[in-house]
Amino acid sequence: MSTRIDAFVVAVPGLEQLVLGEVQKLGVRPARPVRGGVECTVTWPQLWAINLRSRYATRVVVRVARFKSDGFHSFQQKLGAIEWGEWLDDGVGVQVSVTADKESKLYHTGAVEERALETLGRPLGEQGVLIRILNDVVTVSLDASGAPLHHRGYRGPAAKAPLRESLGAAIVTTAEWDPKKPLVDPFCGSGTIAIEAALIARRMAPGRSRSFAFQQWPTFDASAWERVVRGADGDIVEKCPPIIASDRDAGAVAATLENAARAGVGDNIEVVQRAVSDLALPARAGWIVTNPPYGQRVGGGDIRNLYDRFGAVLRDRAVGWHVAVLGSSDTPVARLHLPLRPALSTLNGGIEVALHTGVVPALAAPASVGSAG
Ligand SMILES: C[S@@+](CC[C@H](N)C(=O)[O-])C[C@H]1O[C@@H](n2cnc3c(N)ncnc32)[C@H](O)[C@@H]1O
Structure with a gap:
């Protein structure tokens, strides 16, 4: 259980310091606040504990790979070379979401999403695969939370203009x-x-009465x-x-x-x-x-x-x-x-x-x- 994983704890802008305090309290080191979340290195139990205990975070994602790519050929080749079996069981369905800056050669997010799905060769499903492309550097992450963490599981359908x-x-x-x-x-x-x-x-x-995506991981x-x-x-x-x-x-x-x-x-x-x-x-x-x-x-x-x-x-x-x-x-x-x-x-x-x-x-x-x- 001493494996260390690169994680990003996503937070609504303004809540980063609160999230930093939470992850530090769970013994996570190093942890660095950036706009929109906290970058940190975690063990598996720490990753689960953040999901279970964070009151302020939106979700936790783990970084699976980072590589340079200047076109679809290298993108598909490098995405396909990832040892996916370490992360997801065979046949688990995925949903891919892509963000890209206009400076990158792969800036057309719809086309990248299509190629990613084709390369992964998995059915559509719940597991979130997040692809971020910045200056031709592709970061591939998996969503460890599933439904956002503010979905504690206690809210009924009747609420009008509720706060997160x-x-x-x-x-x-x-x-x-x-x-x-x-x-x-x-x-x-x-x-x-x-x-x-x-x-x-x-x-x-806060997460005591809900489930998380990582519970389906190998x-x-x-x-x-x-x-x-x-x-x-x-x-x-x-x-x-x-x-x-x-x-x-x-x-x-x-x-x-x-x-x-x-x-x-x-x-x-x-x-x-x-x-x-x-x-x-x-x-x-x-x-x-x-x-x-x-x-x-x-x-x-x-x-x-x-x-x-x-x-x-x-x-x-x-x-x-x-x-x-x-x-x-x-x-x-x-x-x-x-x-x-x-x-x-x-x-x-x-x-x-x-x-x-x-x-x-x-x-x-x-x-x-x-x-x-
Ligand atoms: C923005 S909502 C509060 C949302 C709440 N924080 C949540 O998470 O669901 C404002 C509430 O103020 C209530 N309200 C409006 N005028 C009021 C008044 N004069 N006295 C008491 N409640 C009032 C409304 O019924 C509404 O539920």
């Missing part, structure tokens, strides 16, 4: 939540932030994998502080309840149907971590009114609480009238988003709390 689970975890961590203190999400939607917070507090591995060792899973399970703690998720929408409340139960943290989250203007907080100050609606209009009203109201509620009822609000570039965060600073910039579903964090001061600008919504 990896981003939910990233904002809880970037907000510097102390998992001994309460956490409240008053715009919980399908519950991602509250569920990820509960998984963090209880030290539960290098997979079921008993060594069992040890990796048992190691992760051994970290779980029962203790969890109050985590409260609320939303004015009944469908969102139902989705949060179902998702939390599927994630194994149903008993750790109090789910309430209420508008933000009815927000009630535990006496002991903690963290409000939330992702209010984006866009100009919401529920038939102007988003600015919603932010005015949310700001008034926070200044009135949340003195001393930490606040972390995720918004897009057109989110009127300034209308909260709170001393918040951008703490993280990243993407959610292709939209640029930023997390704004701070503490509600005792003498924030006075304002009345509107009654609607």
Whole structure:
């Protein structure tokens, strides 16, 4: 098991440092952050552990080969020369995806994909083969994860505009939540932030209830994998502080309840149907971590009114609480009238988003709390 594999842990831009911290915590050395992920060298159990335990990564790919190629002939010859049997069992179906820069001779990704499939001589299937061509250098990788790692397996089909689970975890961590203190999400939607917070507090591995592509590889060792899973399970703690998720929408409340139960943290989250203007907080100050609606209009009203109201509620009822609000570039965060600073910039579903964090001061600008919504 001392084989070392070149791996790339893919991350949404902005989350690379968080992913670096995770892989280092698993003893992975060397590990180097680059835009879009972390390059590292891993053993097989480390590769499996990253898949099982990473809260912030999108997927893990392993490098199979790198070669120079200036045309289809050498491409097919070198791709065909790879000892594929070491990586994939005979007959395993593949899907090939190709990216190429315009400077490379092989820049036509569709044609490269066709030739690659022809050379591999495998049926179409689930196993991802990733081909990247940069300055005529071809890098061939295999996707070790399968479905992206933010597919934890707890989310039902009902969610509207949900956050990626990896981003939910990233904002809880970037907000510097102390998992001994309460956490409240008053715009919980399908519950991602509250569920990820509960998984963090209880030290539960996010990938515990899903499968991974590497489990189909000939290098997979079921008993060594069992040890990796048992190691992760051994970290779980029962203790969890109050985590409260609320939303004015009944469908969102139902989705949060179902998702939390599927994630194994149903008993750790109090789910309430209420508008933000009815927000009630535990006496002991903690963290409000939330992702209010984006866009100009919401529920038939102007988003600015919603932010005015949310700001008034926070200044009135949340003195001393930490606040972390995720918004897009057109989110009127300034209308909260709170001393918040951008703490993280990243993407959610292709939209640029930023997390704004701070503490509600005792003498924030006075304002009345509107009654609607
Ligand atoms: C962007 S979504 C939150 C998505 C959530 N983070 C997730 O991962 O599913 C915003 C949520 O705010 C809720 N909402 C809008 N106005 C509200 C209000 N005045 N009070 C409480 N919830 C509200 C919507 O019902 C919606 O579920």
